Amino acid sequence: MGSQDSQAVDGQTGVTGRRALLGAAVLGAGGAVLGLSGAARAAAADGTAEVRHGGGLRSLPVPTIIGHRGASGYRPEHTFGSYQLALDLGAHVVEAGDLVPTKDGHLVCRHEPEIGGTTDVADHKEFADRRTTKVLDGVSVTGWFTEDFTLAELKTLRAIERIPANRPHNTLYNGRWEIPTFEEVLKWQDEQTRKRGRQVWIYPETKHPTYFRKLGLGLEERVAKLLRKHGKDGRNAPVILQSFEPSSIQRLNRLVDNPLVVLLSSATSRPWDFVEAGDPRTVADLITPAGLREIAGYAQGIGPTLDLVIPKDANGDLTTPTTLVADAHKVGLILHPYTMRNENPFLPTSFRKGTDADAYGDVFGAYKTYFATGIDGVFTDNPDTGLLAREDFVNS
Secondary structure, three states: OOHHHHHHHHHHHHHHHHHHHHHHHHHHHOOOOOOOOHHHHHHHHHOOOOOOOOOOOOOOOOOEEEEOOOOOOOOOOOOHHHHHHHHHHOOOEEOOOEEEEOOOOOEEEOOOOEOOOOEOHHHOHHHHHHOEEEEEOOEEEEEOEHHHOOHHHHOOOOEOOOOOOOOHHHHHHOOOOOOOEHHHHHHHHHHHHHHHOOOOEEOOEEOOHHHHHHOOOOHHHHHHHHHHHOOOOOOOOOEOEEEOOHHHHHHHHHHOOOOEEEEEOOOOOOOHHHHHHOOOOOHHHHOOHHHHHHHHOOOOEEEEEHHHHOOEOOOOOEOOOOOHHHHHHHOOOEEOOEOEOOEHHHOOHHHOOOOOOOOEOOHHHHHHHHHOOOOOEEEEOOHHHHHHHHHHHHOO
């Protein structure tokens, strides 16, 4: 049966099947059964025990290293230079694609629809009149927006470093790469899979789906159409889909059989689709046992901010871990928190070294602390650092 037919027969079975697949895929991505100790590791390697993330028989989870927008600690984000380096550094999964649409309906990979901070559009006099102010999820934003450009016009632009104050070394690569389309990413994924002799996994995100749906540029249908075109819409497809809007994940759940993950911001925030629908719940409501059970009905995982796993105090120091990991695992959800970065400003206060904004802190100490909570993986701008920290953890 096709993806929609199988869900029509038994949507919950589809969810469970994808959750088991996601755990197995993550185990396979590392090339070995890691994160388990003693007999559990040996049994899993022999195939005599079922090892799944978020359910079934499980010991310590495998910390999966996800290249955040590629290897964005070293190259301008969401470029093929960044994606390629993430694979070269050994990332298990590459977050290839924060998906936003063009004026003519193509999906491209940008962190936000506003591209003034991630491309050289400001240097293009022919696009000066495209600069405008829009309200994006309740926030007034001034700049240039992908939905005001055709794909051909966007292809004349080049990517630049988004946070040059923290990553001045990345500015060396400004202007080298163009904006990739999602379809180009899917083709690149196949090329890299053939070249490397192992399956390459990607982790795209639907960005501001309610905003774009109101503009007549619905994201989920476009994502599903491209996945079907390239044969990547099934349970065995190496594409994990994510969104900060639960309704986007629910819509994708009806369209494709891919593993699905709900992203979660700060506890006091509200997903924008909730705001639009008049739903008063916050993220704090979604991470209760009842909220997590609801998410488990249509998704296989959550991507919480790291602060939901271990909150910080007023000084930016880590406090006591919450019960989120245990609560999510109890209902069969995996956890892929975001985002680990090497630079001081992005680390908890006690792990910083010196005061330079672009200097590295004790990031290995931070990884060790977060891995000890039992998270299933983590998004990182520096996949090589994450892999070394993972190796330290599983061998400790």
